[in-house]
Amino acid sequence: xxxxxxxxxxxxxxxxxxxxxxxxxxxxxxxxxxxxxxxxxxxxxxxxxxxxxxxxxxxxxxxxxxxxxxxxxxxxxxxxxxxxxxxxxxxxxxxxxxxxxxxxxxxxxxxxxxxxxxxxxxxxxxxxxxxxxxxxxxxxxxxxxxxxxxxxxxxxxxxxxxxxxxxxxxxxxxxxxxxxxxxxxxxxxxxxxxxxxxxxxxxxxxxxxxxxxxxxxxxxxxxxxxxxxxxxxxxxxxxxxxxxxxxxxxxxxxxxxxxxxxxxxxxxxxxxxxxxxxxxxxxxxxxxxxxxxxxxxxxxxxxxxxxxxxxxxxxxxxxxxxxxxxxxxxxxxxxxxxxxxxxxxxxxxxxxxxxxxxxxxxxxxxxxxxxxxxxxxxxxxxxxxxxxxx
Amino acid sequence: xxxxxxxxxxxxxxxxxxxxxxxxxxxxxxxxxxxxxxxxxxxxxxxxxxxxxxxxxxxxxxxxxxxxxxxxxxxxxxxxxxxxxxxxxxxxxxxxxxxxxxxxxxxxxxxxxxxxxxxxxxxxxxxxxxxxxxxxxxxxxxxxxxxxxxxxxxxxxxxxxxxxxxxxxxxxxxxxxxxxxxxxxxxxxxxxxxxxxxxxxxxxxxxxxxxxxxxxxxxxxxxxxxxxxxxxxxxxxxxxxxxxxxxxxxxxxxxxxxxxxxxxxxxxxxxxxxxxxxxxxxxxxxxxxxxxxxxxxxxxxxxxxxxxxxxxxxxxxxxxxxxxxxxxxxxxxxxxxxxxxxxxxxxxxxxxxxxxxxxxxxxxxxxxxxxxxxxxxxxxxxxxxxxxxxxxxxxxxxxxxxxxxxxxxxxxxxxxxxxxxxxxxxxxxxxxxxxxxxxxxxxxxxxxxxxxxxxxxxxxxxxxxxxxxxxxxxxxxxxxxxxxxxxxxxxxxxxxxxxxxxxxxxxxxxxxxxxxxxxxxxxxxxxxxxxxxxxxxxxxxxxxxxxxxxxxxxxxxxxxxxxxxxxxx
Numbered sequence: 001x002x003x004x005x006x007x008x009x010x011x012x013x014x015x016x017x018x019x020x021x022x023x024x025x026x027x028x029x030x031x032x033x034x035x036x037x038x039x040x041x042x043x044x045x046x047x048x049x050x051x052x053x054x055x056x057x058x059x060x061x062x063x064x065x066x067x068x069x070x071x072x073x074x075x076x077x078x079x080x081x082x083x084x085x086x087x088x089x090x091x092x093x094x095x096x097x098x099x100x101x102x103x104x105x106x107x108x109x110x111x112x113x114x115x116x117x118x119x120x121x122x123x124x125x126x127x128x129x130x131x132x133x134x135x136x137x138x139x140x141x142x143x144x145x146x147x148x149x150x151x152x153x154x155x156x157x158x159x160x161x162x163x164x165x166x167x168x169x170x171x172x173x174x175x176x177x178x179x180x181x182x183x184x185x186x187x188x189x190x191x192x193x194x195x196x197x198x199x200x201x202x203x204x205x206x207x208x209x210x211x212x213x214x215x216x217x218x219x220x221x222x223x224x225x226x227x228x229x230x231x232x233x234x235x236x237x238x239x240x241x242x243x244x245x246x247x248x249x250x251x252x253x254x255x256x257x258x259x260x261x262x263x264x265x266x267x268x269x270x271x272x273x274x275x276x277x278x279x280x281x282x283x284x285x286x287x288x289x290x291x292x293x294x295x296x297x298x299x300x301x302x303x304x305x306x307x308x309x310x311x312x313x314x315x316x317x318x319x320x321x322x323x324x325x326x327x328x329x330x331x332x333x334x335x336x337x338x339x340x341x342x343x344x345x346x347x348x349x350x351x352x353x354x355x356x357x358x359x360x361x362x363x364x365x366x367x368x369x370x371x372x373x374x375x376x377x378x379x380x381x382x383x384x385x386x387x388x389x390x
Numbered sequence: 391x392x393x394x395x396x397x398x399x400x401x402x403x404x405x406x407x408x409x410x411x412x413x414x415x416x417x418x419x420x421x422x423x424x425x426x427x428x429x430x431x432x433x434x435x436x437x438x439x440x441x442x443x444x445x446x447x448x449x450x451x452x453x454x455x456x457x458x459x460x461x462x463x464x465x466x467x468x469x470x471x472x473x474x475x476x477x478x479x480x481x482x483x484x485x486x487x488x489x490x491x492x493x494x495x496x497x498x499x500x501x502x503x504x505x506x507x508x509x510x511x512x513x514x515x516x517x518x519x520x521x522x523x524x525x526x527x528x529x530x531x532x533x534x535x536x537x538x539x540x541x542x543x544x545x546x547x548x549x550x551x552x553x554x555x556x557x558x559x560x561x562x563x564x565x566x567x568x569x570x571x572x573x574x575x576x577x578x579x580x581x582x583x584x585x586x587x588x589x590x591x592x593x594x595x596x597x598x599x600x601x602x603x604x605x606x607x608x609x610x611x612x613x614x615x616x617x618x619x620x621x622x623x624x625x626x627x628x629x630x631x632x633x634x635x636x637x638x639x640x641x642x643x644x645x646x647x648x649x650x651x652x653x654x655x656x657x658x659x660x661x662x663x664x665x666x667x668x669x670x671x672x673x674x675x676x677x678x679x680x681x682x683x684x685x686x687x688x689x690x691x692x693x694x695x696x697x698x699x700x701x702x703x704x705x706x707x708x709x710x711x712x713x714x715x716x717x718x719x720x721x722x723x724x725x726x727x728x729x730x731x732x733x734x735x736x737x738x739x740x741x742x743x744x745x746x747x748x749x750x751x752x753x754x755x756x757x758x759x760x761x762x763x764x765x766x767x768x769x770x771x772x773x774x775x776x777x778x779x780x781x782x783x784x785x786x787x788x789x790x791x792x793x794x795x796x797x798x799x800x801x802x803x804x805x806x807x808x809x810x811x812x813x814x815x816x817x818x819x820x821x822x823x824x825x826x827x828x829x830x831x832x833x834x835x836x837x838x839x840x841x842x843x844x845x846x847x848x849x850x851x852x853x854x855x856x857x858x859x860x861x862x863x864x865x866x867x868x869x870x871x872x873x874x875x876x877x878x879x880x881x882x883x884x885x886x887x888x889x890x891x892x893x894x895x896x897x898x899x900x901x902x903x904x905x906x907x908x909x910x911x912x913x914x915x916x917x918x919x920x921x922x923x924x925x926x927x928x929x930x931x932x933x934x935x936x937x938x939x940x941x942x943x944x945x946x947x948x949x950x951x952x953x954x955x956x957x958x959x
Contacts, residue, residue: 272566
């Protein structure tokens, strides 16, 4: 049984350490003066209300911020509305919530802070007066902050007004966040599915040349073409699995082989363990397209391309290599730095940026190249990343 | 025992593993069969790989040793190891696959979005992995010792070195085909000798395995003691040979009366044929008849021990760090279910064999009951039963198979442990972090082998299962099937179940398995983990992670409904 006692003792000791640490961290408040404490508490309350406000005027988040805002104003009740309904009521007298939108109509119309008398039948209801202040974003009233109290004073009106202005600032930041996200999404959507017009033209000509001589091959190629375009233009979804991306690459290469014939040689080495790994949508196909273009351009003999995907513990490592004309490192650097340069690869900068945005700056593209010496592009993808799902 | 063949077999397996790991990947494929290469692994291959990685030292040598000593209660080990996969399949496999998590810490983060839950899950995964790696190294030491008489640390070091070299050189890792090959190697190595053993047993007259008499020495046998051993003599016996018995140096005939006797390390006693075998004091008094009865294995609370074992093995499998990764190699849920079905068949077949070794060991190698090296029964039996060269070759085959078991399980574990260490502890990502992390991943259990008392290999593995069943199993099962689990509850439950189980395990390992509540803790720690996790969660409803419903939809909705694209933040 001595083992049990040891176990118990270890657990108790651990618990004691945790409690001590917790107590010490709480005790720091005692070193503040009265003024510092008030400043600290006010700012702390305001700051606690900020993160939920940054999510906008939605019920869950508004409920959380309303709690802190009511603490700031010290009123018995406080409500937040958006343009159509009350999204949060904090405090007592919730039966007044039904009436709030009627009062708010005036505020929406004038954009000014207003005070109202409220009739109430309930004997113990502390709510007799309401102060409604507008929440404005970019000059437009998007909601109302309503403070309910027993009696109104000039002080309450001013305080409510100030708190509403502060909250409006947070809502503007929320709007800014949203537009930034929208911008990023639009950028990705615009850039990710760029099928090169040359590729469409070349593929269709190559297929046309088979229609009479080898109708069966032409049919297969057309199906590949259809599948490839469907994948590239597919539904909104920023991620896919490596297996699907490789299938699309396979179709792409089938079309390119129709054009180049035996000159295009491809070596593929894929560890089956990494096939289910989630990767950003169309993050590899443009690299292969790039390799084909650089590997075959200005060449009479065969060009060789190899695609490797290996399991590396926590990550999958993918390498795409060609033995073609290579790239000018300086031009490539400019492309990756975000300056558009037509000659240095299709969408490399875009892919690099998307990888970094998903996985962090450690996971950008690594390109090894020199003019005339071929190109090797390495992509590392963590197998698991929070928030990334196919 | 002629050790040359055995050494050759062990070295062949070690070198072969290293070579396959290094060169196996170099076979590349060209354009014509482009998509054949990226096709996913078939359920058969995948199931073999799971079997290869899963059948560890405990399965290969440990189970037979425990059955040999303690009888049919120990059959719950193979039943539990196999049934654990059924529980995994029914409760966890599909949602876990949909979560996108590759490791248990990944799952903790995906489900709870909390660094604290992830950190606790990481620490537990590390602890479980080390606890599981330890018996592999111990088993390797035992095997080399039985073959050559080399000290125990030689075999442990050999396995540690081969596995570390393989993992860091970028070889083996979790390559499916290598592990699949290992399964078939192990099955061959354990099945072929069984055929010859049973044939030989028949040829010797098929002696009754459950006669109402004590095991007897089948022939004149030299019994060598490596450590000071307390034996209990049930029938008086006269030994020859030299040694130190009860503090007196003896040479020639020594009569041992009924009762306990201490035999010093280095003694070599000569037992006459037909004499009843004295037993190590930890092994119960058993005739072959009572040995074959359930609940007579000599534990102090036999029914508790059995249920504890069942809980640990049924629930623990899902919490082992290297098991869930394999399910990702399946292309879809259907293939995952087929894979699991095949795994059940493959494991079931393999586990038919160890009991045969355990039972025949009572007839042919009973002196192991006297020395206490019961784990060695699989290794010594072939050369005992089959005479001459054939016996040596079969012994070599078993030894090679045992090494395959140590190497493949250790590799899978090392990969998982190095992954957790590099990402969550050292915070080094990429291949360099992985290599750096593999060193502490193996050094810790290697260091622990010095602390280990005489605990049977399978019991030690059972402890790893118990910790997993008490900590990560509640996290997985409740995390997947309840929306009410809060982050505080998850952490509290994992600690409440895992820490007592871990402490009980460490105490048992360092002090030897005496107390059944410490040696088999799962029956009280696993319910504790579940109850604490759920109760604390109910008490802290505000700490339920936001967006739990989104996560639940992703975990439970079939992949092809298209629901998954809508939950993106």
